[in-house]
Amino acid sequence: MEDGIVLTMRGISISFPGVKALNNVDFTLRRGEIHALMGENGAGKSTLIKVLTGVYEKDAGSICIEGRDGEANIHSPQQAQNLGISTVYQEITLCPNLTVAENMFIGRTKDRIVRWREYEKRTTEILDNLGIPARASQELSHCSLAVQQMVAIARAVDMKCKVLILDEPTSSLDDKEVAMLFKLMRELKERGVGIIFVTHFLEQVYEVSDRITVLRGGELVGEYLVSELPQVQLVAKMMGKSLDDLAELERIGQKSAAGEETVYEAKDLSSAECRPFDFRIRRGEVNGFTGLLGSGRSESVRAIFGADQVTGGRVTIKGKPVRITKPHDAIRSGIGYLPENRRRDGIIADLSVRDNIILALQVIKGMNHPISRAEAEAFADEYIEALQIKTASKDTPIRSLSGGNQQKVILARWLLTHPQYLILDEPTRGIDVGTKLEIQKLVLKLAEEGMSVTFISSEIEEMLRTCSRLIVMRDRKIVGELTGDELTQAQVMKTIAGGEARDENE
């Protein structure tokens, strides 16, 4: 093996029923580098990671690891760990009911008897060494998500891993926490750990990575040095198409204008999770709630939909007063809500794509008017076609679809009910650039057809492109409303930061 290379994967292929997930993919990782693995959803990133960590068995190809002769045999996460390959997944894979120290050591010590004191002492050393703000004897569930993730990384590092895989580590962290994580990643890089960094955030890739490998449709597109690949080209390579689509969207976004009629209006609406606020949306309007993570934007729309316990306020729909205290009321009043947490609140994992699509419509019709099989089939066909949902069939359980396609199914569920007001909370999170564009375009098209849409996204650019009015929240309060010319990134930032924020050099 060439010097400085810790891992080579050659000609990796794997198929699942009906899909060729990876076709002849190569991947090389050098010592002390941060190597971003990029690609749209369904491009095969996760599959490649899972082959490397022994979750999936590859059909063909070889994996070689530094310091071991010949091919490495990896059939389980445990074997991968023993070979020095550690993974930190998007969802924290530690046990919340154990202490930090235990989470560091469980499953990898040979001790039959737990030596608490020693574990806690060593854990404290490791945490101090890496600058992680946690206590060894703390129960893990008492730590913030970011710290939990860092504990997972510390564990991997302490296991002398040569290859550290970070699978979407930043998707649930705020900016400060991301900075903390990046500091840790650079620290590890200095120590010679090879890091595979899987993420959707392009800026983050450019901030920390040295090299990028791009996958598309289960095939290798290429491996590039970050310094030699401009961001625009990276996106083009991931999507396999030109960027004209983006420009087009910009134009549509600006011309989309709202009608006069107020569709939904709330006065002093409050829930267990959010303070009273006023809100209205007109026919054909696309507006957005923005603010930092935890500023209350999701809580506000959950209150509108009755997903949290509503504690007060008056709501009118097209001038008529209505009571919305539970999602059922909202659905029957013509409101649709695509939740932020797709896996928890959105999909019903074991039901088929078809059943997931007709769910909301069935609620409107009531239990006594079942949707016939033939109708359901027709609806499913229609929306799979219309939204270009990639699925093996309409009987496939939704959990086997990629994230972006699951999101489309949920979207189809609401579109089928022809809501007058559709709330989309982070519809583009964790899905690939191409699908993001498709969803944004769809939103604008729906608005033109007269639907009112509330669109929430962590990416401000995305909201600026699609929304004609932005409601800015800070500390669970609405602090501003931006329309027309005010819709610039600088203005949004300023409003979020608040009046007393320091003037930056603008």
Next chain:
Amino acid sequence: MTEKRIRLRKREPLSDTQMLMFISIGIFCAMYIGAMLTLGGGFLKPQQIFDLLNDNAALIIISCALTIVMIGGGINISVGGVIGLTVMACALFLNGNSIENSALSIVLTLLLALGIGLGFGLLQGFLVAHLEIQPFIVTLAGMFLARGLTTILSVNPVKVTHEGFLELVKTKLTIPWLGYTAQNGNLIPAKIEIGALVALAVVILMFLQLRYTKLGRSIYAVGGNRQSALMLGINVRSTVFWSYVISGVLSGLAGFVFLMHKPAGNASVAIRSEMDAIAASIIGGTLLTGGVGNVIGTFFGAMILSTIQKIIALSPLNASWWQEMANGAMLSFFILLQSVVLMRKNRARAKKRKEIKEKEKKKDES
């Protein structure tokens, strides 16, 4: 550095497990003291506590057996059935064998009891851990199997006639200074049966096992988050398997202890005791969702149940239905209390986190 050391030494906030355990200890004490004050009588004598232990030794042991699998996220409802089968098999063996050495005969009986438990544990562990069948179904089948086998062994009640064993049944540890003076002036010492001592030993051993051994901690990890446990490199299957084996062996032991308390086999021995054991575990702070609980809490859970039984027996409401209803009410009350406490705790935690964040923000601004 000194600051850091102080921070490390500071007590951590109570974990959910400890919190729920303390609640159940507190309730037990409150209930017992309440009974002492209002009912007086037997409750004023230390013997009352020992009686609770003597009468419920088998329940305490199977409650521990349940706690272990429940912490791992499973359930085992075959424990009562295994007691019934063990009691019957041991009674028949004691009466039927022709071994002259009575000690040897008793040891063999004990081994038989443990063997039956082990057999059930191994089989159920294999089905649950390796074939991944729902533990509820597996152990329900186990319960039916055990009850069926009991009836096959003997439809009629079997009284133990083995003299050595009956001697053992009568053997009690006496503690004179905890005794009391009866009306006729005789000193009656406090008495503990061997079974109660065994039960206490089981509680202590299982506590240590769960707290300090690799297997014990793995059970918590698996119950806390099975997927994570797998990713952390824990052998989830073997962990689950061994938790059922331990549970099975304890059930067998509980059968032997039961026989030492009431030396007779009967098709309806310990019937529905698995439900009491589940209730004891839950009252002791074990969550059905797994990952939280410990056997000390379970011990007090079992004691709470048996205290209720005693209180009702001494009160004017002495009827079995009142007791059932009291148990049910207690169980509901506990579940309610637990969820309220956990909710408040989580809310307090969230509030604290928010305060810290706000403090940081202020620091940033200044």
